[in-house]
Amino acid sequence: MRVLIVHGEAGLAGIWAAHLRRGGAVVDCVGAQEDAVRHLSTHPVDVVLLSLTLSQGSALAIADYASYRRPDTRVIFVNNTQFFSDGSIFNHVSNARAMMPEDTPPEDLTAMVEHYATH
Template sequence: MNVLIVQNDAKLGYIWQRHLQRHDHVADVALDQDSAINHLHEHYYPIIILDVVLEGGSAIAVADYASYRHPDARVIFVTNTSFFSDGSIFQLCANACAFVPIATQPEDLAAMVEHYAKTG
């Protein structure tokens, strides 16, 4: 399974990447909007782990581009803020499948990747 991780914090992104790789996933890390768009232009990712608050761009723009480029791709949003805690992310992004705290354990993210890949 190909997974794109879009996360400002390179250290955290690479921790998630290594954990997903241990579960036999191919995981790429993008640190900003432009890099994420480039990855989505070049590759198909059925699952995207996307930080809601991107310092280098807009998470909504990345989710929209993913929806356009790969309509069946699913997005697991992660955040360290209370922004969108009302669930409105699901109204803004049709490809949103989960919204979890950034502190979610890597093994739990891997389980969500596997779950949403099967249900997608």
Template structure:
């Protein structure tokens, strides 16, 4: 399973990366929207963990490009705010599969990513391209 983490807080992104790699995911981390957009255009991802509030760039632009370029990629949104806490993110982003708080325990996040990444992985017919 190929996973992209888009998280401005590099420490948090690295924490999530370690937990996902422990369960066998191949993970790339982008700390800006621009870097995430470049990775989405270059590499296939089964699941994208996307912070809704990026310090540089737009999370919705990242989700939109992912939906266009990689419609099979599932997006797990995370946030530390109450913005979109009403669930409306699912109306704005057709590839949204989950909406979690950033403080969600990393093991729980990893289980959710594995659940949605595995579904995408099976639909896509397992792509063997590893994001390096």
């Protein structure tokens, strides 16, 4: 299972990555749109764990690029605001599979990533 974490807080991304790696995932972490697009253009990815509130770039642009460049890649959004809390993200992003609060326990995020990496 190959996972790309896109989040501006390296510490939090590192915690998530450690949990995923314990489960056998190959995990890369980036903090900005430009780095995510560069990674997706050169590496296959099963799941992108993507912060909806990036300070450098657009999460929606990353999801759109993944849909185009890596059509089998699934996106799990994490969010720390009420933005898209009504579920409308699924109307805008075809490869979105879940929207989870950023404070979801890492083991629960890992379970979701593992689920969507295989389905």
